[in-house]
Amino acid sequence: MVILGPASGRRKRAEGLCAVSACLLLALLGATDAAAQSLTPELLSPEPGGFVAPQDLPLRRTAQARPDLNALPDAEPMAPSRIGKIPSYGIPAAAGASDSGYDSLNRRRRAPRFYPGAPRPKRAGPGSPAVIAPPPPRRVAPPSASAHRTPLAPSMAGTVIGQPPRRQLKVDNDPFGAVGDYAGSFLVKSAVETSGGYDSNPGRVSGGSKGSSFYVVAPELMVTSDWERHALVADLRGSYTGYGSTRPDDAGSASSAPANLDRPSFDGHVDGRLDVSRDTRLLGQLRMRLFTDNPGSPNLDFGLAKYPLALNTGASAGFDQNFNRLQVSGVGTLDRTTYQQSVLTDGSTEPNNDRNFNQYGGVARVSYELMPGLKPFGEVEYDSRVHDQAVDRGGYQRDSTGGYVKAGTSFEFTRLLTGEMSIGYTARSYTDPRLEKLTGLLTSGSLIWAATPLTTAKFITNTSVDESTLPGVSGVLTRSYTAEVDHDFRRWLTAIGKFTYGSQDYQGSSRLDHFGAVAGNLVYKLNRSFQLKAELRREWLDSNLPGNSYSANVVMLGVRLQN
Known part of the structure; x- marks a missing residue:
């Protein structure tokens, strides 16, 4: 009999308890149905192409009973023990990645598939990883017209129920032009210019006269209708030129210049148009002109105290008819001139x-429109005085x-060259047989050339038949040619150069006068309502008859107020 110590007894009791527990566990496993399915880690193990559903896994059968140490060789072995191994939860790294694309374990992946129109990968160089081109930018709708704008009150925007819609303003290409005010359906623009300067020969007499200071007041008014059909335009311009005191011995009995200049x-x-239909229009005009004979004119009497005034009033009425590209118009005129x-x-x-x-x-x-921008015409005029x-x-x-007969064309080429030019022949017969028939070449037209956005050139020519009081002279055939160039150094600073040349042919007399003028203007625009102007001008007249030629120099500064 061996007597064991306390420690040995405790160790023996522990080993006995372990053996009893193992026997109970084997008994429970043996009592389990052999056909029952065991839950193994294979239910959660991933396949190379991704996870496999539990219903797709093969069923595993466990042994009917826990085999002992002498189990048959063909029996299924027990699962290996996981004691001392790193635990695995059945989801290895990169298990959720697809079989193409990026892999954190740097495993070989399949080539990606691209849908039609998708960007293809681009490689920067040999051995460099593929770079996927970014997708094309998505088309974004432009912002609305009201984006980034301060909203207007309904009363100002014209959206109040029962209120008529707000009238849309027309595009104004002149940033310093007059804005005007609306009076009903009419646009009203007004202006007044006041200027002063010095004239070296105000009477335009031969040999020159005493120079004098002067001032000019020139008001303007333009009223334009804003209708969908029909039109009514009124253009009124006036001026008054006053000179300093002039002594009678400087101008008067010795010349045709009056004492008061x-x-x-x-x-x-006032022009009106009545649109009867799309192709038929009725035209009308009322006009008035107040003037005096030009200084230095041979029609002036000697010893005048002041210039006699002349008034011309008239009216016109007619029609304008379109036949496709063919346009026919006719106007009747009536004028009266009194002195x-x-x-x-x-x-x-x-x-x-x-x-x-x-x-x-x-x-x-x-007229007939040959093509857009080119419209030849023929014109005939007849009158009786x-x-x-x-x-x-x-x-x-x-x-x-x-009357006269002339032919020409109106044109508009790329909006850079616009205008109308014509040439013809004029003639006038007088009741008195001692007055010879007045005939001559007729030229008229206007040409505007927009050379650059800041430079504009103009050319104007005109021919007129004027009355005369000189004995034996039938009339005066006057031709004038004017060239003008406007250049904007800035939109608010404009320089204007103007040159005029012409002739006056006194039919029935040997007198022939040539006149001309050259002027330079500078306009400084402070805003839409206020402008400063400066002008330097020289005028001259050369006559083949002695005692009729003259020259004059004029300098002037002014202010323009407009609305």
């Missing part, structure tokens, strides 16, 4: 009734009939 002028017309009686330096007066006359006439024009007195102060009968 002040003179007003006004030129206004104020002359006031002499001695206080006496002299009537000018023999210079008053009425003119009746008409104009017909036919009837004076209040059959015989003038020189004993001549001044009544006459005449």
